[in-house]
Amino acid sequence: MTGVRRRPGTLLPLEAAIIDAALGLRRAGDTHFHGFGIARVMAEGDDAGALTSHGTLYKALGRLEAAGLLESDWEDADDAVAEGRPRRRLYTVTGAAQVALAQHRQATRPAAPLGRAAWGTP
Amino acid sequence: MAARLDERDAGAVAAALTRRWVRGYTAWVGAEAAERRRAEIASDVWEQRTDAHERRVAPVTVALAIAVRVVAGMPADLTWVHTQRLAMRGLPADRKAQTMNTLGSIVARWWWVLGATVLAGLGASALLLGDSDVNRPQVAIVVAALVAGIALRRSRPRTAGSLVVVGAAVPAVLFWAPAVMVLGIVTLVGAAIEVVALTRGSLGRALAAVGLVALAASWLWTGALGLAGPSMMPGVLAPVVFAAGGIALLIITGSRRGTVATA
Numbered sequence: 477m478t479g480v481r482r483r484p485g486t487l488l489p490l491e492a493a494i495i496d497a498a499l500g501l502r503r504a505g506d507t508h509f510h511g512f513g514i515a516r517v518m519a520e521g522d523d524a525g526a527l528t529s530h531g532t533l534y535k536a537l538g539r540l541e542a543a544g545l546l547e548s549d550w551e552d553a554d555d556a557v558a559e560g561r562p563r564r565r566l567y568t569v570t571g572a573a574q575v576a577l578a579q580h581r582q583a584t585r586p587a588a589p590l591g592r593a594a595w596g597t598p
Numbered sequence: 599m600a601a602r603l604d605e606r607d608a609g610a611v612a613a614a615l616t617r618r619w620v621r622g623y624t625a626w627v628g629a630e631a632a633e634r635r636r637a638e639i640a641s642d643v644w645e646q647r648t649d650a651h652e653r654r655v656a657p658v659t660v661a662l663a664i665a666v667r668v669v670a671g672m673p674a675d676l677t678w679v680h681t682q683r684l685a686m687r688g689l690p691a692d693r694k695a696q697t698m699n700t701l702g703s704i705v706a707r708w709w710w711v712l713g714a715t716v717l718a719g720l721g722a723s724a725l726l727l728g729d730s731d732v733n734r735p736q737v738a739i740v741v742a743a744l745v746a747g748i749a750l751r752r753s754r755p756r757t758a759g760s761l762v763v764v765g766a767a768v769p770a771v772l773f774w775a776p777a778v779m780v781l782g783i784v785t786l787v788g789a790a791i792e793v794v795a796l797t798r799g800s801l802g803r804a805l806a807a808v809g810l811v812a813l814a815a816s817w818l819w820t821g822a823l824g825l826a827g828p829s830m831m832p833g834v835l836a837p838v839v840f841a842a843g844g845i846a847l848l849i850i851t852g853s854r855r856g857t858v859a860t861a
Contacts, residue, residue: 510642511645527663527667529666530642530668531671531672531676531678533642534639534678535674535678561645561648563637
């Protein structure tokens with residue numbers, strides 16, 4: 477495998493955004509999500525409002541699944557046929573994803589200001 | 599009405615182009631991963647178009663948004679292909695051939711043979727239809743090398759690759775015919791990669807590459823001097839030495855791996 481290696485357990489910003497959005501959906505009652513669904517949720521929470529590109533999104537979903545942070549399976553073909561649309565690949569976040577997101581937030585939290593900055597003085 | 603139809607078509611065109619792009623790059627990975635990626639993108643595009651329709655977004659805007667997502671994701675698509683192919687590297691050739699989907703397998707193994715076929719066809723046309731400027735002995739040798747290379751592709755792949763390297767060397771330097779030159783270069787490189795890939799060990803591969811370069815250089819040298827006439831005589835020894843050295847290196851580094859897995 478080539479490319480830049482990163483520490484096991486760390487998340488890229490996009491991966492953290494996917495998990496964050498998926499956990500938000502789960503809190504709202506949607507335990508499963510599909511690729512476009514999560515892209516739309518992320519776009520709605522983003523100032524730019526742009527949908528994540530196909531290549532970037534599905535590569536990130538694949539990485540998260542390989543890392544055990546997501547699980548996925550094809551939905552029942554009958555459901556898709558009944559609604560007259562292509563079959564969706566449905567993802568769910570795992571418990572490990574919640575832990576990984578918490579660790580990511582801890583690691584990326586801005587450092588507490590020191591010295592004069594802590595007192596808000598110039 | 600026509601404008602509305604065109605607008606609706608824009609979304610369909612974007613979806614079709616997306617489908618083509620996905621089919622193109624997934625042809626290079628395992629069948630399972632390819633099928634999954636194709637199905638996921640097909641579903642994604644359908645959902646995006648449906649979502650846009652429900653939000654009353656203009657079809658042209660949706661088509662543009664889909665196109666932007668495809669184009670922006672191309673680098674990630676290509677690195678994904680690279681990663682998938684690296685993951686397949688450890689698999690035995692037969693298993694890999696089974697795993698690769700048909701189009702990818704055929705293209706991966708036969709693309710330079712297709713190039714050689716086109717070059718041989720062009721050479722044969724030049725022989726039959728070309729005017730008196732055509733160097734017929736040289737073109738005949740090029741065509742013979744290419745045809746022999748194509749014929750031996752299955753039974754003697756290293757020999758076939760070497761012959762195609764020789765045959766494609768002349769087209770690869772025809773700078774006044776850019777299309778033929780590009781085809782020649784692509785075919786030559788593809789055949790050379792095949793020969794090197796079928797050679798065992800790093801040193802063997804390096805020597806095989808040197809042998810191919812020597813062989814191609816000797817043939818080009820001979821071609822530049824002309825195959826006939828007195829002008830060939832003064833420098834004839836050097837190309838012969840290069841050719842003999844190249845052939846010797848290729849024989850010495852010859853692999854015991856006989857045939858390659860068929861598509």
